[in-house]
Amino acid sequence: MTDHLQAVFAMLGPAENRYNDPAAWLHLEQEIDRRLPPTTRRSSMRTPPSS
Numbered sequence: 001m002t003d004h005l006q007a008v009f010a011m012l013g014p015a016e017n018r019y020n021d022p023a024a025w026l027h028l029e030q031e032i033d034r035r036l037p038p039t040t041r042r043s044s045m046r047t048p049p050s051s
Contacts, residue, residue: 009015019025019041029035 025036025041
């Protein structure tokens, strides 16, 4: 069975600075027309689950 979550992480590449780019967060917020709370950014910096 395909592990889709791991396939996505493999496609995205290393997570070192994935969530540290303020411009990326701004782009996302504009795209969904919502302001995300600051805690979202911090909680998103957690390491993805390992298989």
